[in-house]
Amino acid sequence: MKEKLSIVKIGGNVIENTRELEKFLTLFSELEGMKILVHGGGKLATQLASKLGIESKMVGGRRITDAETLDIITMVYAGLTNKNIVAQLQSRGCNAIGLSGADGNSIRAHKRPVKDIDFGFVGDIDGVNTKIISKLLTSGLIPVFCAMSHDGQGQLLNTNADTIASELAIGLGDTFATTLYYCFEKPGVLLNVFDDTSVVKEIDTKKYKQLLTEGVIADGMLPKLENCFHALNNKVETVCLGNMYMLESNNPFFTTLTL
C-alpha cells in the first residue's frame, strides 16, 4: 500500500494576514503524515513594487513578469514569505525546508511562448523531480514550495501556485496516495454563492457533470474544478476544496472531489 501524502496550497488571503497565517500554520503542523505546502505570493509583491516605483502590470488578473518584477517576486516569494513560513513551522515542530523550483531541480519549466500577450518571465511546467522530492520527504523533511520554477538554463520563472500544487500531486501520485487541498476564501463549492452553509460535500464525476449542467459551477470555479479533475484523472486520489479549517479533523464543511 502506498504511503499517504497531503499537498496543501494556500493563497494570498491567508498569507497577507499574520493571524490567519499563524492559525493556518498551526493547523498544517498538526496534519499527520507526509506533507507539502505550496504558497502563492499575493499583495506583498505588489506593495514592494509600488514602494520601489515599479508598476505592476496585470492582464486578465495575471501579472506580467518583466525582469524587475521577477526580482521582486524572487525576494518576496522565495525570500520573505517562504523563509518566515519555514521559521514558523520549525517553531511548531515541523521540519520544513523552503524551496523554489530551482532548488534540487525540483520543478522544471519553460518560459511561456508569446502569443497575443507577452507574460514575460512566467513558466509553464514541464515536470517535477519526484526522485529528489521523495528523498526529502522520506528524510523527514516537509517541503514548502513558493510559486517559482526554473528553466534549467539559469532562469527563474514566476509560476502559478495552483498549478505547482497539482503538478506536484500528479508527479508524486505514482509513489504516494496523494490528497490535494486547495485552501481558498470559501468553505467549498457552494450551491448558493451567497450562502456559506450550502457547501456541496462530495463531488464525483457524475455529480460534477450535473453541477456543470445546472450552472452551479460557473465563473472562477470553472477553471478551479477543471484543474481538480485533471489531477484526479492523473493518479491523485482526492482533492479537497475549502477554507483552511478543512484541515481540522472534525470539520465536515468542505468539498471532497473524487472520480
Add this chain to the structure above:
Amino acid sequence: MKEKLSIVKIGGNVIENTRELEKFLTLFSELEGMKILVHGGGKLATQLASKLGIESKMVGGRRITDAETLDIITMVYAGLTNKNIVAQLQSRGCNAIGLSGADGNSIRAHKRPVKDIDFGFVGDIDGVNTKIISKLLTSGLIPVFCAMSHDGQGQLLNTNADTIASELAIGLGDTFATTLYYCFEKPGVLLNVFDDTSVVKEIDTKKYKQLLTEGVIADGMLPKLENCFHALNNKVETVCLGNMYMLESNNPFFTTLTL
C-alpha cells in the same frame, strides 16, 4: 576513510559583480566531490534599504539588524541572491539546493545578548544539524547557504557568513574530511600587503606563531586567521585562503593552513 567535503565561502566582492560571480560559479561547479557553498550578502541589501528609505546602521563594520532590516536581508540574501545562485548552478549541472539556517533546522542560533551595543536580530550559532546536511549531501545535493540562521522559536537571524562556513566545517568534520575555502579579495596571506605575489603558501601552527610575532599577520587578518585555526583545532583538515582562482586545480597562489 572519510569522504572529502569542500566548503567554500564567498563574500560581497564576488556576489556584487555579475561577471565575477559567473566565473566563480563555473569554478565551483567544476570542483570535484561533495561540496557546500556559503555566501554573504553585501551591498545589494544596503542598496535596497536605501531605495526603500531605510537607513543602514553600522557599528564597527557590523550591520545593526532591526526588524525592517531583517526583512530586507531575508529578501536579498535568502531570496534574490540565493535563488539566482542556485538557478545558475543548476544550469552548470550542479544540483544545488538553497538554504537558510531555518530550512531543515540546519543552523540553530540565539539572538546575540545586548551588552554595549544592541545588534538587533543577529544570531550567534548554537549548532549545525549535521544529520540533515549529511542526508542532503549523500542524496547528491549541493547545499547553498545564505547568511541566516533561526532560533527555533520562529525568529530568523542575520548571521555572519564566515562563522556559518566554519561552524558547518567543524560540525561536519566528524563525518567528512573537510576543507574550508575562504575566498576574499587577496590571493592569500601576504608577506607584503602591497605585493600580491608575496603569498605565504603554507602556514602551520609554528609558522602562524612566527608570522604573528613578526607582525605579518595584523589588522583584519588577525580575526580571519584566528577563525581558521579555531576550525583546524576542531576537526577541520585544511583551510585555504585566497581569491576564487584558488579553486582552479593548477593555481598554486593561495595560502593553505594546517595544524
